[in-house]
Amino acid sequence: DVKVTQSSRYLVKRTGEKVFLECVQDMDHENMFWYRQDPGLGLRLIYFSYDVKMKEKGDIPEGYSVSREKKERFSLILESASTNQTSMYLCASRDSHLYGYTFGSGTRLTVV
Amino acid sequence: GQQVMQIPQYQHVQEGEDFTTYCNSSTTLSNIQWYKQRPGGHPVFLIQLVKSGEVKKQKRLTFQFGEAKKNSSLHITATQTTDVGTYFCAGDSTGTASKLTFGTGTRLQVTL
Structure with missing residues (x-):
């Protein structure tokens, strides 16, 4: 069974x-x-990567960066966390445009 | 940028009643996907529609893609309590393996 694991x-x-x-x-x-997923706003794309070391900004990249050094791992970095970054963060992967996304279970981040 | 809106935001039905959620894109889509997210869970891929006017069925669920490829709907016949969750549509306007734009979601509550 395919898996996306969030730490x-x-x-x-x-x-x-x-x-x-x-x-x-x-x-x-x-x-x-x-x-990131917020009530009433749905899912909003932060960053995506289509290959190792390749990345592209999504719709809301401000305050975030990413790293993809290996094909299997994609890291999201909050350079200096702020309270408005409190949210559910969902990672997903996809094989090609023919298939749907497989999501991880999510990380609920609270910034205090 | 591309926007995908869903209506209604929330619907509460009695078990056995039908349910429909509608999805509208501001731009023409190459394909549209539907996801279901159970309470406390993560989105799970249901189906992808590609062709103009396409209709697909999965048991009690019927998915339609509009002729102009700018709108879509999900209809559930005779809802059950297991249908509870939030249903998202997600549009791909590029036709490549790149990003989807998710709708705001419709939360379905089913009571006995």
Whole structure:
């Protein structure tokens, strides 16, 4: 069974901290994505990657960066966490445009 | 940028009643996908529609893609309590393996 694993289910961080959210997929997928989910706003794309070391900004990249050093791992970095980054963060991967996304279980981040 | 809107935001039905959610894109889509997210869970891929006017069925679920490829609908016949969750549409306007734009979602509550 295919899997996308996010390293933490819940995180609490302080304002100004640097935060790393990790995502690993075991499906050899080229494409990986980071979304945040907020009530009433649906899922909004932060960054995506279509290959190792390749990345593209999504719709809301401000305050975030990403890293993809290996095909299976896609990391989301909050350079200096702020309270408005409190959210559910969802990682996903996808094989090609013919198939749907496989999501991880999500990381609920609270910034205090 | 591309926007995908869904209506209604929320619907509460009695078990056995039908349910429909509608999805509208501001741009023409190459394909549209539907996802279901159970309470406390992550989005799970249901189906992809590609052709203009396409209709697909999965048991009690019927998915339609509009002729102009700018709108879509999901209809559930005779809802069950297992249908509870939030249903998202997601549009791909590029036709490549790149990003989807998710709708705002419709939350379905089913009571006995």
